[in-house]
Amino acid sequence: MDSRTKGKTVMEVGGDGVAVITLINPPVNSLSFDVLYNLKSNYEEALSRNDVKAIVITGAKGKFSGGFDISGFGEIQKGTRKEPKVGYISIDIITDLLEAARKPSVAAIDGLALGGGLELSMACHARISTPGAQLGLPELQLGVIPGFGGTQRLPRLVGLTKALEMILTSKPVRAEEGHSLGLIDAVVPSAELLTTARRWALDIVERRKPWISSLLKTDKLPPLGEAREILKFARGQTRKQAPNMKHPLMCLDALETGIVSGPRVGLEKEAEVGSQVISLDTTKGLIHVFFSQRGTVKVPGVTDRGLMPRKIKKVAIIGGGLMGSGIATALILSSYPVILKEVNEKFLEAGIGRVKANLQSRVRKGSMSKEKFEKTMSLLKGSLDYESFRDVDMVIEAVIENISLKQQIFADLEKYCPQHCILASNTSTIDLNKIGERTKSQDRIVGAHFFSPAHVMPLLEIVRTNHTSAQVIVDLLDVGKKIKKTPVVVGNCTGFAVNRMFFPYTQAAMFLVERGADPYLIDSAVSKFGMPMGPFRLCDLVGFGVAIATATQFIENFPERTYKSMIIPLMQEDKRAGEATRKGFYLYDDKRKAKPDPELKKYIEKARSISGGNVDPKLVKLSEKEIIEMTFFPVVNEACRVFAEGIAVKAADLDIAAIMGMGFPPYRGGIMFWADSIGSKYIYSRLDEWSKTYGDFFKPCAFLAERGSKGAPLSAPVEQARSRL
Numbered sequence: 001m002d003s004r005t006k007g008k009t010v011m012e013v014g015g016d017g018v019a020v021i022t023l024i025n026p027p028v029n030s031l032s033f034d035v036l037y038n039l040k041s042n043y044e045e046a047l048s049r050n051d052v053k054a055i056v057i058t059g060a061k062g063k064f065s066g067g068f069d070i071s072g073f074g075e076i077q078k079g080t081r082k083e084p085k086v087g088y089i090s091i092d093i094i095t096d097l098l099e100a101a102r103k104p105s106v107a108a109i110d111g112l113a114l115g116g117g118l119e120l121s122m123a124c125h126a127r128i129s130t131p132g133a134q135l136g137l138p139e140l141q142l143g144v145i146p147g148f149g150g151t152q153r154l155p156r157l158v159g160l161t162k163a164l165e166m167i168l169t170s171k172p173v174r175a176e177e178g179h180s181l182g183l184i185d186a187v188v189p190s191a192e193l194l195t196t197a198r199r200w201a202l203d204i205v206e207r208r209k210p211w212i213s214s215l216l217k218t219d220k221l222p223p224l225g226e227a228r229e230i231l232k233f234a235r236g237q238t239r240k241q242a243p244n245m246k247h248p249l250m251c252l253d254a255l256e257t258g259i260v261s262g263p264r265v266g267l268e269k270e271a272e273v274g275s276q277v278i279s280l281d282t283t284k285g286l287i288h289v290f291f292s293q294r295g296t297v298k299v300p301g302v303t304d305r306g307l308m309p310r311k312i313k314k315v316a317i318i319g320g321g322l323m324g325s326g327i328a329t330a331l332i333l334s335s336y337p338v339i340l341k342e343v344n345e346k347f348l349e350a351g352i353g354r355v356k357a358n359l360q361s362r363v364r365k366g367s368m369s370k371e372k373f374e375k376t377m378s379l380l381k382g383s384l385d386y387e388s389f390r391d392v393d394m395v396i397e398a399v400i401e402n403i404s405l406k407q408q409i410f411a412d413l414e415k416y417c418p419q420h421c422i423l424a425s426n427t428s429t430i431d432l433n434k435i436g437e438r439t440k441s442q443d444r445i446v447g448a449h450f451f452s453p454a455h456v457m458p459l460l461e462i463v464r465t466n467h468t469s470a471q472v473i474v475d476l477l478d479v480g481k482k483i484k485k486t487p488v489v490v491g492n493c494t495g496f497a498v499n500r501m502f503f504p505y506t507q508a509a510m511f512l513v514e515r516g517a518d519p520y521l522i523d524s525a526v527s528k529f530g531m532p533m534g535p536f537r538l539c540d541l542v543g544f545g546v547a548i549a550t551a552t553q554f555i556e557n558f559p560e561r562t563y564k565s566m567i568i569p570l571m572q573e574d575k576r577a578g579e580a581t582r583k584g585f586y587l588y589d590d591k592r593k594a595k596p597d598p599e600l601k602k603y604i605e606k607a608r609s610i611s612g613g614n615v616d617p618k619l620v621k622l623s624e625k626e627i628i629e630m631t632f633f634p635v636v637n638e639a640c641r642v643f644a645e646g647i648a649v650k651a652a653d654l655d656i657a658a659i660m661g662m663g664f665p666p667y668r669g670g671i672m673f674w675a676d677s678i679g680s681k682y683i684y685s686r687l688d689e690w691s692k693t694y695g696d697f698f699k700p701c702a703f704l705a706e707r708g709s710k711g712a713p714l715s716a717p718v719e720q721a722r723s724r725l
């Protein structure tokens with residue numbers, strides 16, 4: 001393969017008159033422009049050759065295709081590749097050359113057919129698949145729309161309602177379901193895939209099997225009036241669920257055009273809309289997230305050393321509270337045998353009960369069978385001492401946030417665990433060097449920072465100290481992958497990456513309300529921006545105990561830039577500690593529904609009198625845009641510090657950490673990507689102005705000042721970071 005080209009296709013014509021075209025572009029046979037243009041040449045040749053009667057398309061090495069090459073969108077966005085004529089691929093090649101050909105095509109699908117891959121197969125005249133293959137149109141998740149005819153062909157093959165479900169949720173179906181839906185014509189074992197597809201193609205030529213053009217099918221489409229109703233409902237749901245994104249509605253426009261005006265007009269609309277969405281900011285953000293998420297496992301100096309992960313056969317967890325039980329759940333769900341240690345029988349029973357409840361909720365929802373529940377629970381054993389720790393390969397400590405307790409536990413672990421055993425802590429804030437101070441095992445001490453609820457939240461912050469060995473990181477990255485978490489490797493410091501970014505966010509919110517802003521308006525503006533909830537609702541959810549413990553760590557470690565608000569401690573004194581006590585910034589009813597509390601004013605006023613601040617008329621009347629800037633620019637400022645200090649190696653890792661740890665909206669691309677979309681100069685100037693008016697909490701850090709003064713991107717690599725790794 002030429003080093004400048006990305007992928008290719010190979011065509012072989014058999015003695016039976018079937019031309020087999022294989023898509024080759026590892027690792028997922030994505031449809032790069034090179035692959036697509038090669039495919040076109042193969043078709044032209046196959047159609048002109050007298051010895052070819054029919055065509056089979058397949059993918060190399062057990063994968064049909066993972067879809068259009070996503071990096072191609074980036075090339076178009078950056079202007080490094082010229083856009084082909086609108087509709088050139090979907091209409092000229094896939095429809096007019098392939099589907100309308102006078103020789104039939106059959107898709108032989110192994111492993112997966114996603115996005116453009118599935119769309120290409122739907123233009124074939126039949127689809128044969130191996131069992132379990134994944135079939136889906138996940139384009140909306142990337143900010144684009146199915147652009148190779150998927151908006152037209154999928155509803156015609158599986159019906160409008162199912163097509164909408166598959167497109168709007170981006171969730172694939174398995175081959176077996178695809179078969180029952182009419183998307184797949186036959187499911188056969190891998191070894192029989194090609195022979196069946198060849199035979200099927202010849203059967204079509206010989207009219208023993210029907211020659212079906214998906215685009216011309218109408219039997220699965222509902223009557224027009226019903227279709228319009230279904231689409232109206234889908235639009236309403238989409239507006240509610242994705243209010244800040246345009247591309248899902250644009251996708252529905254393409255779909256509806258095809259139903260109302262016919263598939264050819266639909267294809268043209270799809271091509272037009274497909275071209276428009278590529279330049280949306282939300283699309284740029286989502287594509288950035290796709291690659292950044294896959295980039296977190298590439299850690300310079302660690303994963304490029306040829307180290308192989310060691311097998312982790314058994315894990316011990318210390319502490320069966322909220323986090324320990326969640327971590328245990330995540331591990332046993334991925335078949336790791338786990339020992340859960342607690343302080344006494346009562347706490348142990350409670351911890352095991354929490355794990356049980358986590359799994360039972362899956363049984364109730366139908367996503368886990370009773371047998372699987374029993375089998376999974378059997379992997380969990382309780383313990384009150386360290387005797388059973390003698391053959392564990394990894395321990396994760398998850399006891400309360402208390403330095404001396406954790407120090408004692410790590411000293412004990414060194415005595416009881418085997419020499420190779422990884423010693424991990426789930427601490428959210430404490431310096432790992434302090435935790436391991438009383439051991440000689442610094443090279444195997446690491447942070448495994450999960451987020452609550454640990455069996456649900458997708459992020460795992462892997463915290464390494466200057467002493468943690470590369471092998472231990474590689475091992476933990478592997479465990480993270482097996483338990484389906486996205487790991488982000490960060491350096492050791494108070495709060496690591498996520499909590500360091502989180503802290504200024506809540507602090508900025510406290511500052512604003514003490515100076516007169518309305519907390520409920522702040523929460524509303526932040527939710528509209530795309531966060532799952534505002535900072536005050538979040539504090540209620542987390543609970544004031546945790547909020548105060550975290551704040552204490554920050555005040556001790558970063559006093560120069562901490563805004564010390566008394567609002568939460570004052571409420572805590574009155575036994576209102578958040579949602580768990582049904583009173584916090586909000587009041588909660590029996591169903592835990594939150595409503596504003598007029599009494600909150602009292603605490604805000606008292607806190608204001610303690611801090612000595614005044615109501616600022618400007619802050620009382622903040623617009624939503626100003627609220628977002630005043631709550632998130634301090635987060636950008638802290639993210640810059642984290643990046644400049646080398647706590648995060650890549651800005652993209654902070655983007656993923658913010659999205660998966662804080663709930664930052666993915667379609668904004670993550671905190672650094674979003675900041676760069678606004679511009680470092682502007683962010684710097686705003687923070688600088690606020691710091692002069694309101695104090696050092698807003699003071700831009702040196703990194704931001706330097707890049708802001710030049711208007712340089714914040715996410716550009718740090719050349720000489722004071723690396724803490």
Ligand SMILES: CCCCCCCCCCC[C@H](O)CC(=O)SCCNC(=O)CCNC(=O)[C@H](O)C(C)(C)COP(=O)(O)OP(=O)(O)OC[C@H]1O[C@@H](n2cnc3c(N)ncnc32)[C@H](O)[C@@H]1OP(=O)(O)O
Nearest residue numbers: 030066067068069070086114115116138146147148275294
């Ligand atoms: C006129 C207008 C402009 C014209 C432009 C042309 C028109 C475009 C029309 C659009 C046509 C089409 O409708 C659009 C699409 O098809 S978009 C792509 C849809 N497909 C997907 O979203 C699938 C994305 N991939 C995945 O979900 C997973 O990667 C997976 C395929 C399920 C495999 O998962 P897993 O085994 O866990 O492996 P990884 O996720 O780690 O991926 C391995 C590596 O492969 C890279 N990858 C995967 N998919 C793609 C892809 N589609 N394009 C490019 N690269 C891909 C991934 O980045 C990993 O790479 P690294 O190993 O380097 O990290």
Ligand SMILES: NC(=O)c1ccc[n+]([C@@H]2O[C@H](COP(=O)([O-])OP(=O)(O)OC[C@H]3O[C@@H](n4cnc5c(N)ncnc54)[C@H](O)[C@@H]3O)[C@@H](O)[C@H]2O)c1
Nearest residue numbers: 319320321322323324341342343398399400401427428452
């Ligand atoms: N709660 C969160 O949202 C969250 C998120 C991430 C990380 N963390 C961190 O996780 C850790 C645990 O937090 P949590 O919220 O699960 O606390 P928790 O209070 O719910 O649970 C702690 C458990 O540890 C047990 N324990 C105490 N000493 C022990 C010992 N010597 N041996 C065995 N068990 C012992 C306690 O009995 C208790 O059940 C803390 O370090 C916290 O900072 C918490």
